[in-house]
Amino acid sequence: MNKRGILAIISGFSGAGKGTIVGELVKKYGYALSISATTRSPREGEVEGVNYFFKSRETFEEMIDRGEFIEYAQYVGNYYGTPADKVQEKLDLGIDVLLEIEVQGAKKVMDARKDVISIFLLPPSREELERRLVGRGTEDAETIRRRLEASGYEMGMAGLYQHQVVNHTVEQAAEEIEKILHAGCGQMD
Ligand code: 5GP
DSSP states (O other): OOOOOOEEEEEEOTTSSHHHHHHHHHHHHOOEEOOEEESSOOOTTOOBTTTEEEOOHHHHHHHHHTTOEEEEEEETTEEEEEEHHHHHHHHHTTOOEEEEOOHHHHHHHHHHOTTOEEEEEEOSOHHHHHHHHHHHOOSOHHHHHHHHHHHHHHHHHGGGSSEEEEOSSHHHHHHHHHHHHHHTTTOOO
16 A cells, blocks of 8 residues: 655745755655745746746636646735645655645645644744845845735744744754654555
């Protein structure tokens, strides 16, 4: 009998270091990361099909109408969504899949799938969050302001998640997450 893969959600503030930690989980522990679709413009260095599938609003809305997403949400003026096809395929093959998504979409997945493991990643402090977000240098001042504003709402949602992990260092946070997910391995079909 094939064991199904684990489905895990990782959410956290913009600038909390999610991307780096998820990258570490993929590289070191062999998790698959679901590639989302978004209407946001690519940042420098982002690659189509690697970081995101970049879509126009029109195309994204057509995908919504065709029911192609497990979940989708609007975040700071753009759509983000998890394409359904690849995720289920990987889980059925026994591959563990990470969804790096924001809180509204995460809530939809938690409501729909009782088998999902949910983790909220916290920065060590608000000052550190601001420092990382500004230091990243990829967003203009208005976008940073809106992302920090969104983090207030997101903080209120952190309690909905089964686990909260503080990101002191990439290695520590990735290791803690790996332990949480590994502990959830016993689930059956
Ligand atoms: P960013 O623009 O920084 O790449 O992502 C902004 C936010 O959207 C982050 O919190 C990220 O986790 C979230 N996000 C990325 N992909 C998805 C998705 O498919 N669905 C949802 N709901 N959120 C997503």
